[in-house]
Amino acid sequence: MHACLNVIEIVRLVACELVASRGRASAVGxxxxxxxxxxxxxxxxxATQDGLLPLLRSFPEDVWKEGGCxxxxxxxxxxxxxxxxSGRKAFKRPPTKTEWDRLRxxxxxxxxxxxFGPPEFPPVEVLSVIQLCTINEPLFPNLKSLFLWGLEGSxxxxxxxxxxxxxxxxxxxxxxxxxxxxxxxxxVTTLSTLCPDLQEISLYSGLPEDPAVIxxxxxxxxxxxxxxxxxxxxxxxxxxEAGEVIYKLPNLCxxxxxxxxxxxxxxxxxxxxxxLTISCDNEGDWPQLxxxxxxxxxxxxTFHPQSEQIGDFLEAFERAALPSYIQNTLxxxxxxxxxxxxxxxxSFLPFTQMEDLEIEFSCDxxxxxxxxxxxxxxxxxxxxxxxxxxxxxxxxRQYTTGVTAKGLMALAHYCRWLIYLxxxxxxxxxxxxxxxxxxxxxxxxxxxxxxxxxxDLIVGDTPVPEGPVLVLALTLLRIFPRITVIYHDNKExxxxxxxxxxxxxxxxxxxx
Numbered sequence: 001m002h003a004c005l006n007v008i009e010i011v012r013l014v015a016c017e018l019v020a021s022r023g024r025a026s027a028v029g030x031x032x033x034x035x036x037x038x039x040x041x042x043x044x045x046x047a048t049q050d051g052l053l054p055l056l057r058s059f060p061e062d063v064w065k066e067g068g069c070x071x072x073x074x075x076x077x078x079x080x081x082x083x084x085x086s087g088r089k090a091f092k093r094p095p096t097k098t099e100w101d102r103l104r105x106x107x108x109x110x111x112x113x114x115x116f117g118p119p120e121f122p123p124v125e126v127l128s129v130i131q132l133c134t135i136n137e138p139l140f141p142n143l144k145s146l147f148l149w150g151l152e153g154s155x156x157x158x159x160x161x162x163x164x165x166x167x168x169x170x171x172x173x174x175x176x177x178x179x180x181x182x183x184x185x186x187x188v189t190t191l192s193t194l195c196p197d198l199q200e201i202s203l204y205s206g207l208p209e210d211p212a213v214i215x216x217x218x219x220x221x222x223x224x225x226x227x228x229x230x231x232x233x234x235x236x237x238x239x240x241e242a243g244e245v246i247y248k249l250p251n252l253c254x255x256x257x258x259x260x261x262x263x264x265x266x267x268x269x270x271x272x273x274x275x276l277t278i279s280c281d282n283e284g285d286w287p288q289l290x291x292x293x294x295x296x297x298x299x300x301x302t303f304h305p306q307s308e309q310i311g312d313f314l315e316a317f318e319r320a321a322l323p324s325y326i327q328n329t330l331x332x333x334x335x336x337x338x339x340x341x342x343x344x345x346x347s348f349l350p351f352t353q354m355e356d357l358e359i360e361f362s363c364d365x366x367x368x369x370x371x372x373x374x375x376x377x378x379x380x381x382x383x384x385x386x387x388x389x390x391x392x393x394x395x396x397r398q399y400t401t402g403v404t405a406k407g408l409m410a411l412a413h414y415c416r417w418l419i420y421l422x423x424x425x426x427x428x429x430x431x432x433x434x435x436x437x438x439x440x441x442x443x444x445x446x447x448x449x450x451x452x453x454x455x456d457l458i459v460g461d462t463p464v465p466e467g468p469v470l471v472l473a474l475t476l477l478r479i480f481p482r483i484t485v486i487y488h489d490n491k492e493x494x495x496x497x498x499x500x501x502x503x504x505x506x507x508x509x510x511x512x
Contacts, residue, residue, distance in 0.1 A: 059099055173204040192219075221234075256277035
């Protein structure tokens with residue numbers, strides 16, 4: 001064996017590269033042939049798992065009860081029934097010490113555990129047996145990150161089963177009917193004890209709206225090492241005491257909070273914060289965070305207003321944000337409202353570094369989009385770095401309102417890096433090809449032009465007016481030469497999409 005393979009760092013690098021490049025069979029073969037590669041290959045193979053099935057397959061076939069948990073003879077793979085199947089059952093017999101030791105051999109190598117939803121998740125009876133056998137040692141003693149999405153209430157008591165003192169990142173999202181408050185409170189209060197060095201805490205949807213839960217979530221924040229926290233996302237209001245702490249965490253980079261109506265907020269002194277998400281009942285409460293704030297690195301702001309009385313939200317954001325000078329750093333703004341609205345987009349003209357602008361609201365009861373050529377021209381001139389522009393909901397059948405070819409041409413001219421576009425536009429204005437002189441030609445692209453991806457256009461339910469489809473397709477291509485995909489909700493656009501693809505193929509062949 002070459003002398004360099006005596007260096008464990010090199011061996012681990014080779015093992016990780018083999019596994020990452022989907023060369024798992026080669027990695028396993030190498031581990032079987034060379035003892036030096038066994039542990040590094042196993043560590044790489046087991047580092048990230050998307051469920052418990054691979055681990056439970058280490059048990060022999062006769063462990064499982066017939067019916068609930070079956071084993072496929074050719075692959076010896078365990079398949080659990082779905083939640084609506086009454087055949088979910090526990091072990092046929094308890095695993096022996098030797099069988100547990102085999103499972104732990106793999107479990108201790110896991111660094112990241114992810115699970116999305118209930119399919120193929122083992123029955124709680126299986127977890128209860130595993131829990132009894134992990135009293136003296138965590139199931140995953142070296143786990144760094146736990147990600148559980150769409151977890152049903154019956155599984156909440158078993159969440160601590162997956163945690164250890166080395167866990168630094170927790171993401172939990174609950175689903176289904178409201179879980180018992182006492183169960184959620186018990187689980188939340190154990191997190192800081194089991195994981196004393198947490199860096200990321202995300203408790204998303206599904207938390208019961210109860211004062212006991214608010215107290216437990218706030219207590220978790222107060223008990224966690226505040227100097228280590230990097231990400232904090234709480235789908236729950238906080239107590240006043242926790243609220244005074246959360247906006248002064250020195251190393252926090254990502255924050256998602258719920259602000260209740262008439263809540264007194266201190267200024268945000270978060271010098272390392274880059275991402276801020278706010279869910280609020282009243283548009284008049286959140287601006288307090290920005291008055292006298294320290295937000296020198298803020299790049300992304302997301303709002304989820306819950307009240308229909310949204311009013312002049314964008315103007316309020318402009319007034320609150322400009323004194324904090326975040327217009328020099330902010331590159332992403334997102335607001336999602338579930339009701340019709342008529343925002344004043346001119347409030348965003350000072351934010352010249354914007355790359356992703358999304359303001360979403362409903363068209364129910366009639367199109368509420370008031371975007372016109374003047375708005376688009378002003379935005380595109382002020383924000384030449386735009387990569388994604390999404391205003392309003394998916395375009396609807398009210399195609400008589402919206403941007404015309406003139407506004408689209410200005411957008412294409414000023415925003416060279418645009419790769420995602422969703423706005424209401426008048427398709428009829430594109431069926432008569434504009435004169436070549438009306439389309440501003442592209443100047444020499446900047447050096448990073450080659451890194452730009454294709455443009456995706458969202459047209460939703462916008463109808464295609466009568467007329468030659470090819471004319472519409474060619475006009476779109478003349479305005480947006482990089483357009484490749486049109487996302488639509490009606491079949492009228494399929495012919496346009498096909499014509500754009502065929503035209504692109506012809507242009508590609510002629511250039512060759």
